[in-house]
Amino acid sequence: MNIILLGPPGAGKGTQATRLVAERGMVQLSTGDMLRAAVAAGTPVGNKAKAVMEAGQLVSDEIVIGILSDRLDQPDVAGGFILDGFPRTVAQAEALDSLLAAKGMKLDHVIELSVDEDALVDRITGRYSCAKCGEGYHDRYKLPKAPGVCDVCGSAEFKRRPDDNEETVRTRMAEYRAKTAPILPYYEARGLVARVDGMADIGDVNRSIERILDSGGRSA
Numbered sequence: 249m250n251i252i253l254l255g256p257p258g259a260g261k262g263t264q265a266t267r268l269v270a271e272r273g274m275v276q277l278s279t280g281d282m283l284r285a286a287v288a289a290g291t292p293v294g295n296k297a298k299a300v301m302e303a304g305q306l307v308s309d310e311i312v313i314g315i316l317s318d319r320l321d322q323p324d325v326a327g328g329f330i331l332d333g334f335p336r337t338v339a340q341a342e343a344l345d346s347l348l349a350a351k352g353m354k355l356d357h358v359i360e361l362s363v364d365e366d367a368l369v370d371r372i373t374g375r376y377s378c379a380k381c382g383e384g385y386h387d388r389y390k391l392p393k394a395p396g397v398c399d400v401c402g403s404a405e406f407k408r409r410p411d412d413n414e415e416t417v418r419t420r421m422a423e424y425r426a427k428t429a430p431i432l433p434y435y436e437a438r439g440l441v442a443r444v445d446g447m448a449d450i451g452d453v454n455r456s457i458e459r460i461l462d463s464g465g466r467s468a
């Protein structure tokens with residue numbers, strides 16, 4: 249099963265993708281994570297993307313389609329993947345169709361997480377993660393059990409994303425409305441879109457997604 253999780257910044261795409269990886273053994277393909285890894289490694293792609301990401305704007309289609317295409321060549325995607333943060337423009341959606349067709353793959357579902365944007369600013373500006381294992385936390389909603397120590401690996405080092413400040417989050421949301429939301433009609437025309445209330449409890453959102461995946465649904 250191959251799916252896209254779609255929604256604005258902070259909608260819960262990464263949170264839900266992580267759950268599906270654990271529950272179903274699917275592979276999470278997060279272009280945001282791939283770009284952050286490129287920035288951290290100081291690769292030519294990372295150097296081009298860094299300032300754009302920190303400003304909350306979209307990295308060029310050419311760069312993102314290139315990294316996604318390389319990732320789709322890895323054998324582990326054959327067991328099913330979750331696209332998290334891709335596609336983000338109609339051009340990326342069209343490129344994805346071509347890439348999948350060339351590999352004999354198809355999309356099964358596009359799941360849109362519907363959310364209230366004002367609540368998302370609070371979700372994003374409060375989040376941080378363990379610098380060692382990546383476990384996610386939130387200033388109000390999910391604190392480590394022992395203050396300052398990661399529940400999973402015991403590390404005392406945490407980090408915040410440089411694009412998780414309010415001004416940049418507002419730019420990311422505007423980018424979503426202008427460039428990413430127009431993707432929905434592209435997939436709706438093929439009967440692929442299912443909507444989930446992304447404001448519900450994380451477990452309830454997960455159960456709603458699981459029901460959609462279990463329902464079969466139409467394929468592209």
Ligand code: AP5
Nearest residue numbers: 257258259260261262263279280301305307333371375450
């Ligand atoms: P990316 O990394 O994709 O970031 P994003 O889309 O802005 O999404 P986030 O990771 O911020 O949010 P999320 O929906 O995953 O929410 P999460 O689960 O973490 O992209 C970053 C940048 O990279 C872009 O701005 C762009 O520059 C570039 N980029 C990436 N892909 C690109 C592409 N295809 N084209 C061009 N540029 C690209 O949840 C957020 C918080 O809320 C967490 O604390 C979580 O615990 C909490 N939470 C989640 N669900 C719930 C819930 N139901 N109730 C309460 N709290 C919840």
